[in-house]
Amino acid sequence: MRTVAVVGTGLIGTSLALALVRRGLTVHLEDADPDAARTAASLGAGTTDPADGPVDLAVVAVPPALVGRVLADCQRRGLAHRYTDVASVKAGPRADVTALGCDTTHYIGSHPMAGRERTGPLAARADLFEGRPWVLTPTADTDTETLNAALEMVALCGAMPIVMDAGAHDRAVALVSHAPQLLSSLVAARLEHADETAVRLAGQGVRDVTRIAGSNPAMWVDILSANAGVVADILDELAADLGETVTALRALEAADEAGRRSGAAGIEAVLRRGNNGQARIPGKHGAPPTRYETVAVVLGDQPGELGRLFGEVGALGVNIEDVAIEHSTAQQVGFVQLSVAPSAVARLNTALREHGWSVRSV
Numbered sequence: 154m155r156t157v158a159v160v161g162t163g164l165i166g167t168s169l170a171l172a173l174v175r176r177g178l179t180v181h182l183e184d185a186d187p188d189a190a191r192t193a194a195s196l197g198a199g200t201t202d203p204a205d206g207p208v209d210l211a212v213v214a215v216p217p218a219l220v221g222r223v224l225a226d227c228q229r230r231g232l233a234h235r236y237t238d239v240a241s242v243k244a245g246p247r248a249d250v251t252a253l254g255c256d257t258t259h260y261i262g263s264h265p266m267a268g269r270e271r272t273g274p275l276a277a278r279a280d281l282f283e284g285r286p287w288v289l290t291p292t293a294d295t296d297t298e299t300l301n302a303a304l305e306m307v308a309l310c311g312a313m314p315i316v317m318d319a320g321a322h323d324r325a326v327a328l329v330s331h332a333p334q335l336l337s338s339l340v341a342a343r344l345e346h347a348d349e350t351a352v353r354l355a356g357q358g359v360r361d362v363t364r365i366a367g368s369n370p371a372m373w374v375d376i377l378s379a380n381a382g383v384v385a386d387i388l389d390e391l392a393a394d395l396g397e398t399v400t401a402l403r404a405l406e407a408a409d410e411a412g413r414r415s416g417a418a419g420i421e422a423v424l425r426r427g428n429n430g431q432a433r434i435p436g437k438h439g440a441p442p443t444r445y446e447t448v449a450v451v452l453g454d455q456p457g458e459l460g461r462l463f464g465e466v467g468a469l470g471v472n473i474e475d476v477a478i479e480h481s482t483a484q485q486v487g488f489v490q491l492s493v494a495p496s497a498v499a500r501l502n503t504a505l506r507e508h509g510w511s512v513r514s515v
């Protein structure tokens with residue numbers, strides 16, 4: 154593959170173009186907003202000059218609702234030999250592409266599982282897709298050369314291809330991304346009018362659950378509009394679970410022993426199902442989840458403290474598998490939770506204490 158056209162030079166289109174230019178490809182940039190295309194070109198993402206003839210691959214990087222129309226227009230113009238898109242949902246654009254009578258043999262849907270909170274070409278980064286999954290959704294009529302062109306694009310961006318059915322993709326992203334976003338927002342929304350004293354008690358649990366509630370509403374309205382039915386199905390199931398959980402909690406307040414026992418069993422079942430689901434989330438580098446242990450260290454809130462701690466752990470030959478920082482709301486300190494292999498815990502605890510660190514058991 155030597156020549157590519159990127160149609161829609163926002164965050165994703167420009168990031169892709171930057172990655173491909175870096176690998177020596179010629180990239181032609183187009184956008185309904187000429188400023189966006191010019192900005193992308195000025196960042197080194199390619200040229201706004203049209204190609205002389207059909208390019209090897211055209212990538213449609215516009216909002217999901219426009220993919221069908223833009224693809225139809227590109228094909229009418231004979232812009233490329235093969236086509237793909239990068240929309241975050243796949244079934245809707247696929248249905249539009251079919252309804253508009255596009256050539257589906259030379260088109261394959263795709264979704265890079267990477268992004269940022271910001272949109273537009275100025276937020277683009279050439280390394281945005283490195284090491285990230287990139288879903289491809291071929292159908293029975295996608296020809297092999299088109300699949301190969303998409304695989305080559307993914308490889309050039311340093312991403313990992315995952316082939317899926319469009320409907321299965323949309324259910325998957327609803328489950329792991331879209332429904333969690335709404336639940337996080339709903340939990341955070343409970344805090345909007347809560348007492349200041351209650352909010353000040355916020356600890357790591359509520360911070361973890363509400364982290365993504367800070368997302369951009371306009372961007373999420375777009376995403377959810379394109380996958381609304383599937384997300385609503387998952388929320389319906391969650392609503393049924395919530396109903397059962399409320400019933401179990403009410404039973405816990407019951408006067409009779411049998412009622413309380415059934416309530417406790419109901420709550421325990423919910424928590425156990427949660428344990429089981431959480432244990433299935435892949436660990437580092439997509440490996441099966443590994444049980445690390447946590448060493449918690451109290452750290453003063455001053456420059457260089459974190460570097461000093463990491464340096465000492467490194468000098469002990471211990472690999473930090475993951476790290477989380479919990480900030481004290483009342484004092485100028487934080488608790489750094491280092492995830493390490495269980496075999497390293499005792500040695501790390503002893504050595505850090507000897508070096509004057511305050512190590513907490515968790």
Ligand SMILES: NC(=O)c1ccc[n+]([C@@H]2O[C@H](COP(=O)([O-])OP(=O)(O)OC[C@H]3O[C@@H](n4cnc5c(N)ncnc54)[C@H](O)[C@@H]3O)[C@@H](O)[C@H]2O)c1
Pocket residue numbers: 160161162163164165166183184185186189214215216217219223239240241242264265266267268269270271272273274
């Ligand atoms: N933002 C993310 O995190 C993310 C992640 C993965 C996939 N995606 C998908 O990538 C696509 C682009 O998203 P983005 O974040 O880059 O958005 P963006 O708003 O940064 O860019 C979209 C660009 O498309 C242009 N455009 C709109 N209509 C057009 C048309 N008819 N012809 C040509 N250009 C047109 C806009 O002017 C804009 O520059 C979307 O389908 C989105 O679902 C986004």
